[in-house]
Amino acid sequence: AQSVSQHNHHVILSEAASLELGCNYSYGGTVNLFWYVQYPGQHLQLLLKYFSGDPLVKGIKGFEAEFIKSKFSFNLRKPSVQWSDTAEYFCAVSPLLFINDYKLSFGAGTTVTVRA
Amino acid sequence: EPEVTQTPSHQVTQMGQEVILRCVPISNHLYFYWYRQILGQKVEFLVSFYNNEISEKSEIFDDQFSVERPDGSNFTLKIRSTKLEDSAMYFCASSGKAGKYFGPGTRLLVL
Structure with a gap:
């Protein structure tokens, strides 16, 4: 079974600071990788995903993530955060079993607090 | 943009009661x-569902849980006899070519 670990439980930054959230996974086979965001009181929203191809993926709201296969990592980045980026961020992994079938294993989540 | 919807948004129930959580993928x-x-x-x-049957389920998904797609649009989760530890946020999701999308969740509180 796959597992996902997120390095930071809580990150506090000031506006305009750069953000990087670490995510490592363990799984022997090919995976699909996702980052989801959960704003306070809202549901999980897909930020970005990696299926194949260019390991640097760009998502919504200025986020990007880089898949480094040799390190089993999929770190999330944003060069300049805003107060509205305050949320909980979840890394998730799905084995590539069937097309369009993604059984996700989630990391524990990282709470990001951006101070104005 | 299409989205997954869930009802109700909140549900409070007594221990031992049955609840049905609804989703429109x-x-x-x-x-x-x-x-x-x-x-x-x-x-x-908890569980995945394809072609009108469960394709995979976790250890959590015991005999108290069941899922159903009663018609062409709804997807339901039934908990037959709720326990205190079933209190949680329940998310429905559906997936296609573009990825996996989650509903807003149903917050279930078992008293």
Whole structure:
């Protein structure tokens, strides 16, 4: 079974600071990788995903993530955060079993607090 | 943009009662899922559903749980006899070519 670990439980930054959230996974086979965001009181929203191809993926709201296969990592980045980026961020992994079938294993989540 | 919807948004029930959580997945998706998130814990996979049957389920998904797609649009999760530890946020999801999308969740509180 796959597992996902997120390095930071809580990150506090000031506006305009750069953000990087670490995510490592363990799984022997090919995976699909996702980052989801959960704003306070809202549901999980897909930020970005990696299926194949260019390991640097760009998502919504200025986020990007880089898949480094040799390190089993999929770190999330944003060069300049805003107060509205305050949320909980979840890394998730799905084995590539069937097309369009993604059984996700989630990391524990990282709470990001951006101070104005 | 199409989205997954869930009803109700909140449900309070007494221990031992049956609850049904409802979901309307994105219309052209073929895979459906339920996840739950107990307060302060990880989001956990419960069950996946494809072609009108369960394709995979976790250890959490015991005999108290069942899923159904009663018509062409709804996807339901039934908990037959709720326990205190079933209190959680329950997320429905569906997936297609573009990825997996979650509903807003139903917050279930068992008293």
